[in-house]
Amino acid sequence: MSSSSRQPLLISAGVAVAAVTLGLVSWQATAPENTPDRSSSASAPQAGDPAAELKALARREAGDRLALGRADAPVVLIEYSDFKCGYCGKFARDTEPELVKKYVEDGTLRIEWRNFPIFGADSEAAAKAAWAAGQQDRFQRFHAAAYAEGAKEKGFGEARLVELAEQAGVPDLERFKKDMAGEEAAAALRKDQDEGYRIGVSSTPSFLVNGQPIAGAQPLGAFTAAIAKAKAAAAAQR
Numbered sequence: 001m002s003s004s005s006r007q008p009l010l011i012s013a014g015v016a017v018a019a020v021t022l023g024l025v026s027w028q029a030t031a032p033e034n035t036p037d038r039s040s041s042a043s044a045p046q047a048g049d050p051a052a053e054l055k056a057l058a059r060r061e062a063g064d065r066l067a068l069g070r071a072d073a074p075v076v077l078i079e080y081s082d083f084k085c086g087y088c089g090k091f092a093r094d095t096e097p098e099l100v101k102k103y104v105e106d107g108t109l110r111i112e113w114r115n116f117p118i119f120g121a122d123s124e125a126a127a128k129a130a131w132a133a134g135q136q137d138r139f140q141r142f143h144a145a146a147y148a149e150g151a152k153e154k155g156f157g158e159a160r161l162v163e164l165a166e167q168a169g170v171p172d173l174e175r176f177k178k179d180m181a182g183e184e185a186a187a188a189l190r191k192d193q194d195e196g197y198r199i200g201v202s203s204t205p206s207f208l209v210n211g212q213p214i215a216g217a218q219p220l221g222a223f224t225a226a227i228a229k230a231k232a233a234a235a236a237q238r
Helices: 009-020 050-055 086-104 121-134 139-146 158-167 173-180 183-199 220-236
Strands: 075-081 109-115 206-209 212-215
Touching (some): 075 086, 086 109, 109 183, 121 173, 121 183, 158 173, 173 183, 206 220, 212 220
Antiparallel strands (some): 075 206, 206 212
């Protein structure tokens, strides 16, 4: 197998599209200095249309507690994010609420979260805590609390994560702490990370809109344009 055939899907599918539109590298995306490269150790699908394979990453699971919007929405935005990422917080505070109001509420858009911690132990702990909050249907509230202005500067030690869970209204804090430290949380995190590394994600936030890449906390208009285009394409395929 040639080395070129093992290129991550996000790169192979996205270079032509993203270079023309929004780009795979953005000053509004952040990455640690020593981001691990797992693209060669996790095999990407080799057959078919890479763009279609990226689109197929949408899980559309009705019971996904880390997702927002209808499972059958015509457009799915997948977000790979880290709770310690400043630009992820900017997107969460400034852009995502507008997308929810404009597109999620009318059934056009589904937002699927992928935990993609790249800034060390605190990032991983926050990701597991977010998953644990989701088990009690408080992911969205935890997400909002963890991305509030100034929240990441307080760190994500265990006591702080429990405090955020309290702010999010998690009803059973003992269960939250157990879930956060359990193997299910670790497995869910690995699943999201493996997916991201396999397709070439190396910085946060990174997005797919029906398989089309967007890198960084781009302006609202970049997302509305991508969603409109994806919605039109979905309608044309019916």
